[in-house]
Amino acid sequence: MNAEQYNAVIDILKKQEYQNCGAHDVEHAIRVYNLAKLIISKQEAKVNETVVLLAALLHDLADHKFGYSTEQQTEIISNTLINLNYSQDVVSGVTYIAATISFSGKKIPTTLEGQIVQDADRLDAIGAVGIGRVFSYNGKIGKKMSGPDSAIQHFYDKLFKLKDLMNTDTAKQIAVERNQYMIEFVKRFDMEEKGEI
Numbered sequence: 001m002n003a004e005q006y007n008a009v010i011d012i013l014k015k016q017e018y019q020n021c022g023a024h025d026v027e028h029a030i031r032v033y034n035l036a037k038l039i040i041s042k043q044e045a046k047v048n049e050t051v052v053l054l055a056a057l058l059h060d061l062a063d064h065k066f067g068y069s070t071e072q073q074t075e076i077i078s079n080t081l082i083n084l085n086y087s088q089d090v091v092s093g094v095t096y097i098a099a100t101i102s103f104s105g106k107k108i109p110t111t112l113e114g115q116i117v118q119d120a121d122r123l124d125a126i127g128a129v130g131i132g133r134v135f136s137y138n139g140k141i142g143k144k145m146s147g148p149d150s151a152i153q154h155f156y157d158k159l160f161k162l163k164d165l166m167n168t169d170t171a172k173q174i175a176v177e178r179n180q181y182m183i184e185f186v187k188r189f190d191m192e193e194k195g196e197i
Helices: 003-014 026-042 049-058 070-083 088-100 112-123 127-140 151-165 169-193
Strands: none
Touching (some): 003 026, 003 049, 026 049, 049 112, 088 112, 112 169, 151 169
């Protein structure tokens, strides 16, 4: 993907309504793109880099969390890529990844390309940035910081599980450190909330 192609996709993302969600905005897409590039650079197996990088950028476009069905997401991503003159093979690869990488879907993509994007997306959900995203998103939807059904509860319901769900060796290594950072944060949060420190 050259700079012109990259910028064309970024321009499309900037126009989408979901950019109003700070946890799933263009910056998130760019971080997932950069993490996917890092994972690709460590892979011995050959992958379709165009599919990986496009899926990394477009994986949240018309996503279910914004009220779209899988069919609607597939159609919107397909039309976006067709309008950018990508081949049907690329369109199929990207839409497959977008439909299979979510945590809530409980799927593991069968392609290495999909596994890389899933890992990159999950890595952006943990660590320091992940902590920021949790509080940004939970604040947007009106949830409290702590207690049942809260930002802190989300660490236990999802984020602490992601370390053991990574597909690639590179992501597994990164996830260990990011997970430890979250553990320390939640412990500190709990202590401060209780007035212990």
